[in-house]
Amino acid sequence: MSKRATSRSTPTADARLPEAEMEVLASLCRDGPLTAAEIREKLSGHRPMAHGSAVTLLKRLMGKKLVKRTKSGQGKSFLYQATRPAEPSLKQVVGRMTDRIFGGSGAAMLASLLEVRPPSADELKEMRRMLDGLEQSGASAKRSKNKE
Numbered sequence: 001m002s003k004r005a006t007s008r009s010t011p012t013a014d015a016r017l018p019e020a021e022m023e024v025l026a027s028l029c030r031d032g033p034l035t036a037a038e039i040r041e042k043l044s045g046h047r048p049m050a051h052g053s054a055v056t057l058l059k060r061l062m063g064k065k066l067v068k069r070t071k072s073g074q075g076k077s078f079l080y081q082a083t084r085p086a087e088p089s090l091k092q093v094v095g096r097m098t099d100r101i102f103g104g105s106g107a108a109m110l111a112s113l114l115e116v117r118p119p120s121a122d123e124l125k126e127m128r129r130m131l132d133g134l135e136q137s138g139a140s141a142k143r144s145k146n147k148e
Contacts, residue, residue: 017064019096023047024057025066025082026093033081035072 061067
């Protein structure tokens, strides 16, 4: 077996997943076990696809051991489930979007998000806590230093 084939079968193989596979995986991480039809429905607003395309993407993710399936108990359908927590997949989707759409600027991405979906008072409080935590840990300074 080639080195490439070996690395694609490991649970960390999502480091460079194609966008469509990453979106399917993120949906499974976020929404829990789903059938192929439910995945299509969840992604239809920004990535419409045929049933066969959804199944193909799920089979690829299963081959990479990032998704597993079980019988749904309803007809011939299967339930698909991510094999690991959502955080790494969702962070990767956000990172790619930030790079591709906002030129790598987290501030521009956040400004756009806040314009489109203004936060509630509770969300603003949570954001302030997160920003305070970042400042206290020095993460902002570390990030600036790494950009130089």
